[in-house]
Amino acid sequence: MSRRVVYTRGGPPADVLTVIEEPEPAAPQTGQVLVRTTAFPVHPGDLQAVEAYPRNSGQPAPAGIEATGVVEAIGPDTPVAPGVEPGARVTVFPHPGAWSQWIMAAARVVVAVPAKVPDEVAAQMLVNPITAVMLRREAEAHASIGYDGVLLQTAAGSSVGRLLTAVCLAHSISIVDVVRSERGAAELRKRFPDVPVVATEHAGWADDVRSAADGRPVSVALDPIGGKLAESLLDLLTPGGKLICYGQMAAEPISLPASTLLHKSLTLRGRSIGRWMSDASAERQASDVAAAKLIAMAFKDQFDVAATYGLGDLAEAVEHAVRPGKVGTVLIRPW
Template sequence: MRAYGFKSNGGPEVLEEIQVPTPRPGPGQVLIEVAYAGVNFAEVQHRRGEFGEPDGPGGYDVPGLEVSGTVAALGSGVTGPVVGEQVAAYLPAFGGYAEFAVADADFVRPVGGLPLADAAGVPCVYPTAYGVLMDAGRLRAGETVLIHAAVGGVGSAAARIARAYGAARVFGTVGTGSKAQLAAGLGYDALFVRDEFEDAVREATVGRGVDLVLDPVGGPVRRAGLEVLAPFGRVVTYGDLGRHTDWTADVWDLWKNNRTLAGYNIGDVARRSPATIGEYLSTALSALASGALARVPPTVVSSSDVVEVHRRHEAGRTHGKTVLALAGHTAG
């Protein structure tokens, strides 16, 4: 089958079109004929070597954490979904940039009427957004939320979910002022330039601060997030887009100022609580299909343009969700 992978770590140019064996579903697995594959920053990290060197078939690794498509075959012990059903799936071991992908049945759910292009951007992004808000962040109705990397896939999903669960105000930060005009369309009260967000947050909250900060950036942004917390506020860290050197939080600072620093990693949840991923995936697909969550159509790009897509993601020149259209499907 046709796929897009890399044989050595490096820049976007290491991605190439390859031929690899079509996978077969094992016990508890589902084989999906892929229509669309979501693009995530973790796939940029995968390609760069932050998760190790490629060791897949023929020495190639195939990125791709989330897909949508049609069930082609079932492994033993799988009772649902059924062959021919349209589904979305999370792939914690990657493999989505291909004509076929295998997923554990725990991470596969029917799209429920949601267009396949939209559904491809759900399985990794939305369980992450729900997890950082509800599980790690302990969001409560009436609270104020600040979301870094606000116009990315997880950020824009989290803004809408926070509203749906009763957040009073939702702020975000962006890397450049040119993206601030996207605030209203994504459900934010305001977007602030990330390098200047501390004063802006204090002014917007009349000095009180925010109850919850969602931070995939790291480094100085993470440290500054602690400084803008309201009493009993929480910073949830779920990435390191800035590639900063790790730092150690001062427990006395947390204790004496009533602050909490929490973490969320979808890969760990998938290993130790797979049902949680499946439940959030079902919730998101249903809410998006019904309109309970506002649907923001993704940017659809041909899979043959995967190098340029990775280049744009790495440079921070995207907003919202981007999905790759596999053969026979429409790219916008």
């Protein structure tokens, strides 16, 4: 038998996610690759999808979209990416239902793991790096980024935030990181001593951001939180600036006076890995996957693992994944 994580209604993930048993998969057909999963990450976006599922659907939905594992078999006459062969380590993304001991994946979403990338990094090799690549591209669409403009990001201590900081440093993009606590700020300063870090627990944190910008325009802000924090970012942006929201961690909406848009000519954009999956062309997706692999090799030390759990500890893993102050990604080993 094989075990898989599913949910039949929306709600708190720790309450609605369940592990079921089902027969082991048959041999793959043409266009398919059978992967034995060795680890998968618990991304905040995965849990938001569970929360947003219809309350009384009754139809089981498979959980997760990313996992790493080993190729067990390839369907006949199936074209695969270089390095994908029986026995090879691979990452699968995007694949709805990746939180499973076995994955019968479409060959196009199976990516070979470079030899120098350990399993802990391979398990989170695509979603977070692709998000960082997507956000950098969106930020650089503003003419001042890469020149005199400053990029501001909140939740900078998150897995995506750390990767984005590393990428910005590598490409000489000026960035100011924002975190909630001074404790988190101190940890981030150790990682990136050349990057200004501001903690919002201080009443004057917005002035600290302006000081860190040192007279340069704060042109783009990246924010996965929303709510009151996003409103503060709008005040910090220079006229013509852009706020890019890529998450919805705050429960309250963003309140935006029309005068702010009128007098500052701001742009608001929403980006998500879900939109990337549906909107990006095949060529763009292939390019971003290649960039993600390069990030995984170049910045392995930024792929922290907060903890590793077994499938029997699913509720504990889910709780840990949203714990305040968590550093790194929570992984689950399904065997």
